[in-house]
Amino acid sequence: MPIYEYECLECGEKFETMQKITEEPLTSCPSCSGKVRKLVSNCSFQLKGTGWYLTDYSKKSDEKKEKQEKKGEKKEKSDNVASKTKSKETSQKKVMNQ
Numbered sequence: 218m219p220i221y222e223y224e225c226l227e228c229g230e231k232f233e234t235m236q237k238i239t240e241e242p243l244t245s246c247p248s249c250s251g252k253v254r255k256l257v258s259n260c261s262f263q264l265k266g267t268g269w270y271l272t273d274y275s276k277k278s279d280e281k282k283e284k285q286e287k288k289g290e291k292k293e294k295s296d297n298v299a300s301k302t303k304s305k306e307t308s309q310k311k312v313m314n315q
């Protein structure tokens with residue numbers, strides 16, 4: 218629910234109240250029952266969770282790069298193992314054919 222700020226025209230007191238957007242604005246001061254006016258104030262809200270800060274984005278991209286690098290290393294290792302296995306099989310076939 219939004220928090221709205223009001224100022225009393227009679228006593229000058231400023232106060233905040235939490236109201237639904239659909240509610241009618243307040244018309245009287247809770248202290249002196251004088252007329253109030255709604256003030257325009259800075260809105261404050263919090264963005265919670267991941268992904269809202271530059272550091273969150275960079276962490277994700279860094280993690281992705283690391284994972285891709287690890288996958289690349291694993292692929293290279295598996296390619297090397299596969300090529301070594303093929304070369305062994307080829308050399309064994311040559312020996313058997315001689």
